[in-house]
Amino acid sequence: MKCRVCRQPAVIDLRRHNANFCAEHFVEHCREQVRRTIDHFKMVAPGDRVLVAVSGGKDSLALWDLLVELGYDADGLYLGLGIGDYSDESGRYAREFASQRGLHLVEVDLRDDIGFDVPTAAAVTKRVPCSACGLSKRHLFDRAAIDGGYDAVATGHNLDDEAAVLFGNTLRWNIEYLGRQLPVLPARAGLPRKVKPLVRLAEREMAAYCVVRGIDYQVEECPMAAGNRHLGYKEALNAIEASSPGAKSAFYFEFLDKASHLFANRAQTERDGLQACQSCGTPTPGEVCAFCRLVERTAGATPVELTVKAPPL
Numbered sequence: 001m002k003c004r005v006c007r008q009p010a011v012i013d014l015r016r017h018n019a020n021f022c023a024e025h026f027v028e029h030c031r032e033q034v035r036r037t038i039d040h041f042k043m044v045a046p047g048d049r050v051l052v053a054v055s056g057g058k059d060s061l062a063l064w065d066l067l068v069e070l071g072y073d074a075d076g077l078y079l080g081l082g083i084g085d086y087s088d089e090s091g092r093y094a095r096e097f098a099s100q101r102g103l104h105l106v107e108v109d110l111r112d113d114i115g116f117d118v119p120t121a122a123a124v125t126k127r128v129p130c131s132a133c134g135l136s137k138r139h140l141f142d143r144a145a146i147d148g149g150y151d152a153v154a155t156g157h158n159l160d161d162e163a164a165v166l167f168g169n170t171l172r173w174n175i176e177y178l179g180r181q182l183p184v185l186p187a188r189a190g191l192p193r194k195v196k197p198l199v200r201l202a203e204r205e206m207a208a209y210c211v212v213r214g215i216d217y218q219v220e221e222c223p224m225a226a227g228n229r230h231l232g233y234k235e236a237l238n239a240i241e242a243s244s245p246g247a248k249s250a251f252y253f254e255f256l257d258k259a260s261h262l263f264a265n266r267a268q269t270e271r272d273g274l275q276a277c278q279s280c281g282t283p284t285p286g287e288v289c290a291f292c293r294l295v296e297r298t299a300g301a302t303p304v305e306l307t308v309k310a311p312p313l
């Protein structure tokens with residue numbers, strides 16, 4: 001197995017590109033993919049300040065590294081979710097990455113700064129933890145970006161993540177979500193632009209990137225996400241990809257190219273119906289946004305100890 005560029009021994013094979021790369025040219029390949037994504041979707045303009053949401057996992061730390069190496073002005077944001085040891089460790093990886101490279105990491109802690117954590121919110125709302133978690137992330141990423149004067153929030157969603165979400169949304173024809181499933185969402189109503197510069201790179205590639213670049217990251221999956229439907233969609237897509245390299249990327253990028261605009265009106269109509277939350281000003285269909293309602297509901301709730309069921313053998 002030889003590198004496509006220099007013919008030296010390769011460290012990774014990328015079947016959907018029909019190419020192998022040595023470490024140096026693999027890093028170059030990843031940078032090129034991110035550079036092309038940012039240019040193509042006009043994600044970041046010269047002089048923009050970017051806030052990278054870093055979870056301590058491979059994707060978001062790789063993204064931060066890639067943006068900095070490409071010369072962007074990028075700070076990090078770590079949100080402490082209060083998910084036991086998992087969150088403590090994740091925060092350590094994010095802090096270590098930042099301090100080793102002299103980068104600025106903004107930190108927000110759900111329990112200390114807002115008053116609840118994900119396990120408690122899940123118990124109070126009696127819904128899957130990912131629901132309160134996702135809602136809090138979206139809201140607090142926006143808020144941190146506005147407070148810090150950033151132009152865009154970047155997240156580490158990769159090709160596998162986006163293809164799995166698309167798979168779920170098409171399985172159920174969730175057309176309101178399909179209209180919004182874009183790698184860049186423009187700034188609106190005082191909210192920052194949202195960008196996903198890793199959509200051309202797969203999960204396996206981000207893990208390899210971290211190894212090659214010497215980035216230590218949280219390897220564990222979130223213990224509260226067990227049973228998350230997207231994990232099943234990823235497995236299904238991986239099975240298809242194994243026999244048909246490139247299928248995953250075609251599924252996602254052909255959707256963006258040929259179909260996403262068909263759902264844009266629906267998404268626009270929804271946006272037009274929004275008004276400012278009476279409490280925090282976030283655009284919302286009701287009077288008070290879902291995040292402020294969550295804050296109200298969890299106020300005074302006894303913190304819930306994280307209990308994780310062992311996964312089936």
Ligand code: AMP
Pocket residue numbers: 052053054055059060077078079080081137154155156157
């Ligand atoms: P997830 O929702 O866990 O699939 O993560 C998607 C993206 O959200 C990650 O790639 C990060 O960019 C961001 N993210 C997830 N968890 C956190 C966190 N605790 N703090 C900051 N950013 C996060």
Ligand code: FES
Pocket residue numbers: 081083118129130131133134222223224225
């Ligand atoms: Fe949100 Fe696990 S990271 S529930």
Ligand code: ZN
Pocket residue numbers: 003004005006007008021022023024025
């Ligand atoms: Zn090479």
Ligand code: ZN
Pocket residue numbers: 277278279280281282288289290291292293
């Ligand atoms: Zn609100």
